[in-house]
Amino acid sequence: MTMIEFRNVSFSYDSGNPVVADLSFSIGRGETVGLIGANGAGKSTIMKLLLGLVTGEGEITVDGLPMNRQNLPAIRQRIGFVLQDSDNQMFMPTVYEDMIFGPRNYGVSKEETDRRVDDVLKCLGLQELKHRYNHKISGGEKRMAAIATILAMEPEMILMDEPSTALDPVNRRTVINTVNRLPQTKLIASHDLDMILDTCQRVILLAGGAIVADGDAETILRDRELLEANRMELPFCLQGRR
Amino acid sequence: MDKLSQAQSELREMDALAAEDSPVHRLHPLCKLLVTVCYIAAVVSFPKYDFTGLAVMVLYPAVLFQAAGIPVRTCFYKLRIVLPLVCAVGLVNPFLDRTPMLQLGMVTITGGVISMVTLMMKGVFSLMASFLLIATTTIDSLCAALRKLHVPSILTTLLLLTYRYIGVMLEEVTIMTEAYKLRAPGQKGIHISAWGSFLGQLLLRSMDRAQELFGSMLLRGFQGEFFYADVPPCKPSGIVYTIACAGAFLLARLVPIASVLGGLFVG
Ligand SMILES: Nc1ncnc2c1ncn2[C@@H]1O[C@H](COP(=O)(O)OP(=O)(O)OP(=O)(O)O)[C@@H](O)[C@H]1O
Ligand SMILES: [Mg+2]
Numbered sequence: 001m002t003m004i005e006f007r008n009v010s011f012s013y014d015s016g017n018p019v020v021a022d023l024s025f026s027i028g029r030g031e032t033v034g035l036i037g038a039n040g041a042g043k044s045t046i047m048k049l050l051l052g053l054v055t056g057e058g059e060i061t062v063d064g065l066p067m068n069r070q071n072l073p074a075i076r077q078r079i080g081f082v083l084q085d086s087d088n089q090m091f092m093p094t095v096y097e098d099m100i101f102g103p104r105n106y107g108v109s110k111e112e113t114d115r116r117v118d119d120v121l122k123c124l125g126l127q128e129l130k131h132r133y134n135h136k137i138s139g140g141e142k143r144m145a146a147i148a149t150i151l152a153m154e155p156e157m158i159l160m161d162e163p164s165t166a167l168d169p170v171n172r173r174t175v176i177n178t179v180n181r182l183p184q185t186k187l188i189a190s191h192d193l194d195m196i197l198d199t200c201q202r203v204i205l206l207a208g209g210a211i212v213a214d215g216d217a218e219t220i221l222r223d224r225e226l227l228e229a230n231r232m233e234l235p236f237c238l239q240g241r242r
Numbered sequence: 243m244d245k246l247s248q249a250q251s252e253l254r255e256m257d258a259l260a261a262e263d264s265p266v267h268r269l270h271p272l273c274k275l276l277v278t279v280c281y282i283a284a285v286v287s288f289p290k291y292d293f294t295g296l297a298v299m300v301l302y303p304a305v306l307f308q309a310a311g312i313p314v315r316t317c318f319y320k321l322r323i324v325l326p327l328v329c330a331v332g333l334v335n336p337f338l339d340r341t342p343m344l345q346l347g348m349v350t351i352t353g354g355v356i357s358m359v360t361l362m363m364k365g366v367f368s369l370m371a372s373f374l375l376i377a378t379t380t381i382d383s384l385c386a387a388l389r390k391l392h393v394p395s396i397l398t399t400l401l402l403l404t405y406r407y408i409g410v411m412l413e414e415v416t417i418m419t420e421a422y423k424l425r426a427p428g429q430k431g432i433h434i435s436a437w438g439s440f441l442g443q444l445l446l447r448s449m450d451r452a453q454e455l456f457g458s459m460l461l462r463g464f465q466g467e468f469f470y471a472d473v474p475p476c477k478p479s480g481i482v483y484t485i486a487c488a489g490a491f492l493l494a495r496l497v498p499i500a501s502v503l504g505g506l507f508v509g
Binding site: 051053073076077079080081083085087088089091093094101102105106133135149153 | 250254257258261406409413451454455457458459460461462463464465
């Protein structure tokens, strides 16, 4: 069953140059897909399109729902989005308050919300952050907290924009393991190709808002020529350095 | 710490104060709001020469600051900018109203002096009561209380967003001044030639961030109204507190308690 479908989607910011050009692809339920490409390739924009934060031409459907004004709340309820910039994600005073914001808005009971919060924090090893102030935690801690706020919503689909930036190796590994444990559909945009290799079965390679390659993660991530033509390198674990 | 980060942390400190726990913090926000309104109304309504009557009203903030575990010092420190303004309001009174009211030895005290003092007291007491409310009630529960009073949600949401937006803007200012300073060593403040672009950038950046933040609220189910901190129904103790306080204010306003007490002792 398809979870996401893009059909001939085009989009440009006000500057006029198309950022996404006639894009078509679909993602099945339960798939974990990596979105890779150079800076400015359009990864974040695709995520924004998917959430209705920007609108372009063409058709987008999420879980069978065509993207339009009426469906927007229902679509957004299905998707959890980890923003590229965590500072823009966290707006409540404390981590806890941020984590309950989503679930409580969607009418989840207080007890259930608290259970989720504790589960997620435990899973990510962040219990200590629970009552900390968002402006008093480090960049990487904020990133982890931002991921936690999204997981606490238990969405049907998770979008992550650069989830591993600013994370220390242990936290990065925790995120990878957590992502691998989650049964949901996931779309992960990242320059951390090792992480993509560890988490995704399928990879979509973008350049200039168009798909250059779409297929099995290992095949694409082993293709040195293809990667280098698109301003990327082989994942470190495949470089065979001694 | 420079002024900016100080402003920022003071703002957060208010959040932290409000998140503490004390009998006063635990009171229902609606009760606190109503009592504060009653208190201010009572204080403001005292006649301008009723110094002794007004003096009794200091009891309410004095007792509640104690009960809330907030040093009165904190209140005056946080309000240090507005207090002088409030006090300045009555400064012309002694010149306008020269009716002698009281003779203390050689010194004649005019009505103007008394009304100046009462006016200052009114201002300071009202500020103290408002501070007490804010310092013991989180902004969310305050808004929830306002909603209970059927204040339109657009207003409470505006209040909440403004409150958060101030923080965002201060953050942006901090980031920008830091970036500026690092590349302009030895300069005091920001050079006047950069003010224009600095302000423009600040506006754009904080608007961008406000937009992003709002987007991220929408993505988490925000639909124009905060769910607000859970406000449990008001307990009987809260109702008793509200009625008792309002009654006490009314009593203090109508009965000259100080002179009655004085009369008891002097006979
Ligand atoms: N708000 C905006 N207004 C105008 N143009 C924008 C805006 N945001 C992004 N762009 C442009 O759109 C293009 C795609 O940006 P996008 O953020 O989707 O790239 P990305 O693949 O996420 O890059 P990165 O890896 O750097 O995060 C870029 O050329 C960028 O300059
Ligand atoms: Mg991006």
